Amino acid sequence: MSDSRYKVRVSKDYLVFCSGHFITYLGDQCERIHGHNYRVAVEVEDDLDQNHYVFDFIALKDLTHAITDELDHRMLLPTESTQILLEDDGPNWRVRYQDRYWSFPRNECALLPIANTTAELLANYIAGRLREALTSRGLALPRVMRVEVEESFGQSAEVEWRK
Template sequence: MDANRYTVRVTKDDLVFSAGHFITFNGDECERIHGHNWRVAVEVDGPLDENEYVFDFIALRDLTRALVLELDHRMLLPARNPHIAVSEEGSNLVCRYRDRYWSFPKDECVVLPVSNTTTERIAEYLGDRLRGALADRGLAVPGSMRVMVEENFGQWATAHWPGG
């Protein structure tokens, strides 16, 4: 039996999305709305399987691409931020932070189940969704996985799911 462990990495030109966001920080500050051209990469570690690979590149790429497309050209809003309230008002979502508020068309937003739309939380969200998508399709969920999200050239955040 091969005792080595291997890593596969998927990062393609189409694993990118353009989206707006804003975050709260230092407990009582809220930054201005802005956007990024985010890039996503996924790494999976493990032993080789009966096909002599760690994971099917195509399945990993396609599932990641589908998740990335859900975020493309959207406003990313946090559902669990204690300082930002998101509510529906007609066909819009209204976000309130203290005396500031923003109104966005509902169909142009994605409300993420995160406390803040930081790059770290977006990486975690994508990884959790990817792991769920793999399980839903009956594919093996990697024990060890990393999802990296770049919000700006050279500025990456990584969420880890360490394996055994």
């Protein structure tokens, strides 16, 4: 057995999503609605397989791209927030924060099972979706997976998951 460690990373121009969001912070404050041109990078570490790969680049790019496509040109809304409340309003989602509210067409929203639409939790959401996609396709989970979400140049968050 070698002491070498192997990892692969994908960070392509099409692993992006342009979305609107707002977050709550300090317990009693809420940002204005704004958007980002998010970029996603995924890195996995593991031993080499029988093909001498850590992981197939094409599969990793395709799986990640499918997730970023679902988020692209959507309003990102957290379903697990205790401060941002979602209400069914017919063809729209009515979104409330204290005395403020907004109405968004359902098909223009991405409802995410997270507490806040921070870059950190978006990275964790994407990592979870990637693990689900790998498992559902019968692919082995890598020993380590890192997902980075950059919300603007020089400003990103990363999550690391270990098997």
